[in-house]
Amino acid sequence: MSISENTLSKTVAVARAILVITLILVGQVAAQDGNGDVTGERLVNARKEPQNWATYFGTYDAWRYSPLDQIRADNVKNLVSVWAFQTGKVEGGLNATPIVVDGIMYLIASEDRVFALNAENGERLWTYNYKVPRDLVSPYGKFNRGVAVGYGLVFFGTMDNHVVALDAKTGKEVWNVEVEDVKKCGCNINGAPFIVKDKLIVGGTGGDSAHRGYINAFNAKTGRLAWRFYTIPGPGEPGHESWGGTEMWKFGGGSTWLTGSYDPALNLIYWGIGNPSSDFNNSVRPGENLYTNCIVAIDADTGTLKWYYQEIPHDAWDFDSAYESVLIDVTRSGKTEKLLVHPNKSGFVWVLDRVTGKFINAWPYVDTITWVKSIDKEGKLIGRNEPEAGKPNLICPNWGGGRSWNHSAYSPRTGFWYNDGIEWCANVTVLPQEAREGRSFVAGNVDVKPPPDGPIRSHLDAFDPVTGQKKWSLPFKYPILSSLLVTAGDLLFTGDAEGHFLAFDAKTGKQLWSFSTGSGHRGGPITYSVKGRQYVAVPSGLGSIFVSSMPRTWPEAAGWPGGSTVFVFALPDRK
Amino acid sequence: MPDRKGWKGAKRQTSAKRSLARFVFVLSALVIGVCAFQRDGFSSVATFVEQGSDNLKDPKVISEGARLFATNCGNAYCHGTGGAGGGAPRVRGRDLEAKYVFRSIVNGIPGSAMPSFKNELSEQQIWSVVAFVTSDSKTTPIAEPSKASPPVSSANKSIESPAAESPTLTGNPQAGKAIFFDSSKPKSCHACHSINGEGTAIGPDLSGLSSRPASDLLLSVILPRQVADKRFETVTITLRNGDKVIGVKKDDDSEAIRVYDTTELPAVLRTIQKTDLVKVESSKDSVMPKDYASLYTVNQILDLISFLKSSSQDKRSVTLRDLFDK
Numbered sequence: 070m071s072i073s074e075n076t077l078s079k080t081v082a083v084a085r086a087i088l089v090i091t092l093i094l095v096g097q098v099a100a101q102d103g104n105g106d107v108t109g110e111r112l113v114n115a116r117k118e119p120q121n122w123a124t125y126f127g128t129y130d131a132w133r134y135s136p137l138d139q140i141r142a143d144n145v146k147n148l149v150s151v152w153a154f155q156t157g158k159v160e161g162g163l164n165a166t167p168i169v170v171d172g173i174m175y176l177i178a179s180e181d182r183v184f185a186l187n188a189e190n191g192e193r194l195w196t197y198n199y200k201v202p203r204d205l206v207s208p209y210g211k212f213n214r215g216v217a218v219g220y221g222l223v224f225f226g227t228m229d230n231h232v233v234a235l236d237a238k239t240g241k242e243v244w245n246v247e248v249e250d251v252k253k254c255g256c257n258i259n260g261a262p263f264i265v266k267d268k269l270i271v272g273g274t275g276g277d278s279a280h281r282g283y284i285n286a287f288n289a290k291t292g293r294l295a296w297r298f299y300t301i302p303g304p305g306e307p308g309h310e311s312w313g314g315t316e317m318w319k320f321g322g323g324s325t326w327l328t329g330s331y332d333p334a335l336n337l338i339y340w341g342i343g344n345p346s347s348d349f350n351n352s353v354r355p356g357e358n359l360y361t362n363c364i365v366a367i368d369a370d371t372g373t374l375k376w377y378y379q380e381i382p383h384d385a386w387d388f389d390s391a392y393e394s395v396l397i398d399v400t401r402s403g404k405t406e407k408l409l410v411h412p413n414k415s416g417f418v419w420v421l422d423r424v425t426g427k428f429i430n431a432w433p434y435v436d437t438i439t440w441v442k443s444i445d446k447e448g449k450l451i452g453r454n455e456p457e458a459g460k461p462n463l464i465c466p467n468w469g470g471g472r473s474w475n476h477s478a479y480s481p482r483t484g485f486w487y488n489d490g491i492e493w494c495a496n497v498t499v500l501p502q503e504a505r506e507g508r509s510f511v512a513g514n515v516d517v518k519p520p521p522d523g524p525i526r527s528h529l530d531a532f533d534p535v536t537g538q539k540k541w542s543l544p545f546k547y548p549i550l551s552s553l554l555v556t557a558g559d560l561l562f563t564g565d566a567e568g569h570f571l572a573f574d575a576k577t578g579k580q581l582w583s584f585s586t587g588s589g590h591r592g593g594p595i596t597y598s599v600k601g602r603q604y605v606a607v608p609s610g611l612g613s614i615f616v617s618s619m620p621r622t623w624p625e626a627a628g629w630p631g632g633s634t635v636f637v638f639a640l641p642d643r644k
Numbered sequence: 645m646p647d648r649k650g651w652k653g654a655k656r657q658t659s660a661k662r663s664l665a666r667f668v669f670v671l672s673a674l675v676i677g678v679c680a681f682q683r684d685g686f687s688s689v690a691t692f693v694e695q696g697s698d699n700l701k702d703p704k705v706i707s708e709g710a711r712l713f714a715t716n717c718g719n720a721y722c723h724g725t726g727g728a729g730g731g732a733p734r735v736r737g738r739d740l741e742a743k744y745v746f747r748s749i750v751n752g753i754p755g756s757a758m759p760s761f762k763n764e765l766s767e768q769q770i771w772s773v774v775a776f777v778t779s780d781s782k783t784t785p786i787a788e789p790s791k792a793s794p795p796v797s798s799a800n801k802s803i804e805s806p807a808a809e810s811p812t813l814t815g816n817p818q819a820g821k822a823i824f825f826d827s828s829k830p831k832s833c834h835a836c837h838s839i840n841g842e843g844t845a846i847g848p849d850l851s852g853l854s855s856r857p858a859s860d861l862l863l864s865v866i867l868p869r870q871v872a873d874k875r876f877e878t879v880t881i882t883l884r885n886g887d888k889v890i891g892v893k894k895d896d897d898s899e900a901i902r903v904y905d906t907t908e909l910p911a912v913l914r915t916i917q918k919t920d921l922v923k924v925e926s927s928k929d930s931v932m933p934k935d936y937a938s939l940y941t942v943n944q945i946l947d948l949i950s951f952l953k954s955s956s957q958d959k960r961s962v963t964l965r966d967l968f969d970k
Contacts, residue, residue, distance in 0.1 A: 204754045241900070245913040249827050250834065252842050277721050281827075292905075292912035294830065303828065348720075387720075468720050500715050508759065515720035515730070614721065614731040621729045 107170055107219035109266035113333045122169045122595040125215050125261040126476065129331040130396035133478040134555050135596045139603035140640060141558035145572045145582045148638045151604070152191030156182060159588075159631035161211035162612020166261065166552065166593025167635060168218045169606075174597075175218050175237070178633050179211040179612065181227045185240060188606075189599045191637065195240030205229050208255050208509070209274040212612055214328070215261030215593070217269060220289050224269050226258020232271055232287060244292035248273065254280045255507035260327045265338060265369045268295050272325030276343035276361075276389065279320035279510040284329070284340055286372055296372030300325060300342045300360050313355030320504040321354055322346035323361040327474055330394040332407070332423060337366045337375055339409060339423065341390040348387040348468070349456050349513025350499045357382040362390045364411055364419070366426060376426035378448075380411070380419050385455040386440050386497070387468040387511075388415035393476045395486065396423060399535055410479075410534045412488060415440060416471030419448075420535055432537025434530065435471040435490040437520040440464050456497035456513060467495030468515050473615045476593065478553035478561065479534060483575050486534035487561055489549035493525045493622070494518045517622045525622060529553075529563065531578060541578035547623065550615065551590035551607070562605060564590025566619075567629065570607045570636065588632025591616065606637045700742055700775040709776030712769055716761065727777055732757060737781035745774045813946060815962040820951025823944055830909040831933050833948070846892055846904045846911055847876055847932065853952045858966035861949045868932035878931050879903060881916060882923040889914055892931055906931040 107123055115121065115128045119136040127133055140148065154176070156163065161179025168175045174188040181199035186192065201207075207228045217224040222234040222243060230251045234244045248271075251257055256275025263270055269289040275282055282300040287293065300323035302308035312318040322345050329340035345354060345361035360374075362381040367374055380390050395410040409423035416435040421428060428448035442452025456462045469491070477488040495515045502512040519525045527548045531540040551564035560581070561573040566589040572582040592608030610632035620627035699705060710726075717723045717735075724730030735745075749770050752760035761770060824839065826832040834843035839850045853861065863869070871877055881889045881903060891906040891914075900918060904911040933939075940948070942964065950962040 201755075206752050206754060206757065206759045208757050208759070210757065241917065242915040244915070246910055247844050247913075248910075250842055250844060253825055253834070254827070292914075293908055294910055297828075299828065495720075500719065502715055502719075505764065508764070509719065509722060511719035511721050513720060514714065514718055514725040516725050617733065618720075618724075618729065618731050621724060621734075 138557040156633040163608040163610035163633040164212040169597040219264040276322035276324030279504040282323035308359035311356040311359040317354040339394040346510040347512030351385040414470035437465040458499040461496035465494035476552040478555040480555040485531040552593035709772035813964040815946035815950025817954035820947035866937040868930040870928040
């Protein structure tokens, strides 16, 4: 009796195991065939689906790393171009990072034109053209950095400050919410939104306008506003006093113009907050000006602040903290630390404990820094060199940043964090300006100058992300304006401003391959696979605020051709 | 120089001829002025035509323009120091036509980041900027930073001043404007209404209400009534899956109907494919929230109504009494 019962229970267990395995297999096949839908849960495990590039940074930790390793140092020279897709309008370039889910690529180009493409052959499945109002004055350009995909929808922000959801199968509009009238706020949305659980998290531009920044979370399926986190505390809220009792909390910027990171274990969204405005004249806003130039950790469900760390209090240099927050776990002396590695425009990388927000380290990623003498062991800025009214002051790096917004990459295989840097300065003069809601509120003039020790120059580097120890460095004449991509094939990909798509050995920095695409690179290269074949895709096409200001420093850049094309590469098909 | 001589010659005309010439000049300036106003919404091209380039070459005008350019146009994200280019294009040394520069400053350039300066600078100031932009970039010095004097007034005064301090329960239009456009409140007016070209036009546009009695506006705010205009009727759409969408119709075509779902604010514009649709019903009820009487204080409502009426020629403030005066 007891024996037969035992046998029965074993049989049930085996049957159950078979059922579970079958379900998993079916699930995987469904996912590969494109029948599976992207959900918040699936995005948490995005690294386990290396065939996809399912969210803006590839994964929530902003590594821009792919476990795909078919293309390696020893075969990258064989890469061939398998397809290209031209979006048709070059003004505004191609700043996006494409998203690939289950063999379909979703791409957004300037003026909020969205495309779904067969990721294997480039065949166009649908096109959506956003109706940009004819009379729109768009303060932050025509470009867009990316879409989010999930729950059967494709999401993006628009030039006129709307958030739109399209049916992922048909490209038809499903919902559309106006966040704020552009004419009132002088802001719009050109950063990529991303999905956390059932919500769509969206930032916004506006940090150089008289505007109060925020992060918005929408219910992804319905478009209902779920929460809003103001980057400047209002009256009665903690931190409001850091605006010195002035009215500048209404106009102080603090925009959220890029994309945040997310730690599912802590349920925290990390976001780098932009500069306070007026950018260069900080005398109108006495105090620390919270939460500008902060990393904020926000509860993903409620939008409430868990902690913040202010990298640069009372900014006077336009040194946004807007760039990516890279989430890295490091084991040191037997203890695993959950860290957040954050490059700032100012030429420094801040390293924080991402559980508590405690300062760990700050180290320079460029050689020429004059805006501050040093940063001490507690994270305090020592010897601030602020711009003044009435006389130009040489500030290095300049307002363009020790690098631009294009993103870094981290490889868990090499343990290196890859980043680019620009050695340049500017004579900055404060020009006090009156705040007018929604209007430009910069209050300074900037003349780009070379650093004291030589010409303006750039570099691509590999660092230890915690100590800042340099592992290798490659010189470049022009800034790298494309994001970086690193793969388990130990390859580092990026594009240069003249249009070359480049592959390097991630361990040594040796250049292994190059392909000329005809226009400079400003977007995010990605890698994905379809039916077992690995592809590398790169957007080509210059355009952005940084790019329009280039000819002043590099007159030859005025002659560089625009573009808006995705190029896709793979190893030759052996079939 | 021959043209100079000709001009001097004109000065030697008899005074009668001069008066006639002056009359014709004023008349034509008026005519051109009216046309220019219709075209640009700004009455200045006439002045340009008659002022000619003499004024634009006046070093004093250019220097004033350089000063204005520095604070309004010359920052790093815009046209850069002295107009040499920044985030926006270089504007000096490009032989730009003065008329084109003037129009661009007045109207902005839709489709680009260039905003209109109609409400920021006076006509004369704009011409000074034009004079600077079209001046010789090699020989004209740009504004010295020390001369680019800071504007004195502070923003808090220009945007909002608290009405609470008023002892007589009188509305403050500036405070009312801040309430109308308060983006931190989902039910703030701008989420569904536009006024003077700003805000979101889901419900009626609220420009030009200056002649409406305050008491009438009060009722419209606190006791939304049936809508008279078909465009703003409540539509209820039943979908094939049983869901209902309630709100205000924006438009439709052969494929889809677009509806502002106003059941919660901010409204969500939903595109409903006609293949997913079972039934569309409409009613004269207003979708406007019915709880403004409890959301705002009497003072705030006074401010709001003062703002709605603020384009009136009658500059008398709206008082508590006006709210009940039929």
